[in-house]
Amino acid sequence: MSLITPDVEAVPKSSNLFNSADADIVVQSSDNVQFHLHKNNLQCTTGGLPPVDISNDKETVYFPESSATLELLFQFVYPRQFPSLTSLDFDSLLLLAEAAEKYKVFAACTACFYRLREFEKTHPKQILEFAGKHDYRELAEDVQPILVDTPLSELVDILPSPMIFRNWSLFRERHLMKAVEDEKQAFSRHKRTHKCNAALSGIKGKTRR
Template structure:
């Protein structure tokens, strides 16, 4: 015989839900009506019938706490799979207080789980979170990101990545440039050493575009001539201008 969740076994509960793993939850209809929009009152039985839900008992035990006037669960140390499941359930059933804290916590996990956060934000129309998560997907394998994104976001994401890839390729191509040193009366010999030292830090990783402060630090550990410092500053400025010219991810949608 199914057992009730310890926090939701009140004999006064007038709606009974059952999780996908068989645990029962006695819930008060008034709390559902006040704090959610995903449980239409007319469709919920009060005649003792059990209403099956697709979520696990661990997810529902967290979710239903948000519809009662009590201290809500702290999600500071929740494992990401549990957070993601709760966030989806909160959106599905429109449990407003849970939706808000889940959105905040999904943002907090960045840069980890960036593809999952991007997909969550896109599904539930959080454009600012889409914008924040997208750059952290730069170095995630294409197949992994595509597997997580909604179909309507796959092509926009590829276009977004292509725009940044072009900036990276152009940034590395600058290493072929040189400049004249008036004091040496020749092509600058310091730049011949400094230029490759900077360029190698880019590698071929898009994530390097987010580390310009590190990349343009003193690459060779020596004091450069004024012409080299100017060349470094100009190189970085070109990259930053190109990055600034790329629209936000949502513009590709």
């Protein structure tokens, strides 16, 4: 787990939402906000929290994420209504999605997945990179039609999953083959139309004589 070195000169603040007196673990964000949490909730609702090396109650763990990201993330580990993500801009949503995947906060992973789909047309490359990194094949398939004309050389570094890269390559090949076939058919129709027009012109010329 990636931890950061705390800023010893800064006085930490407490989160307004997560400040329970009976908390048994404290998470401190990169901007010095402390979240007082309960290990049982973290263990029951996540696959990556609390850190395995935490043994003492009230021990402080330092996370590299900001307080804005963590305050949203930790709302998914308690039995309460989950926060709405509809007002999040794309960059903030992506930070939350990465944190959810990193700490395996499964409810947040699902919520972010569906919200990310709303940005597929405006941020297709970032969506594809996220999908490849975390093996979200459905997200990758969603942006295939949007990025199908993008050269593979521009995408190869953000398609780390062999299966996603294979599927993407096959989809693009089918698209290119169809485009070539459509072009051939269009050219054939044009030739037939040209011949018909020429024949009609010849008939009209003979009629005038």
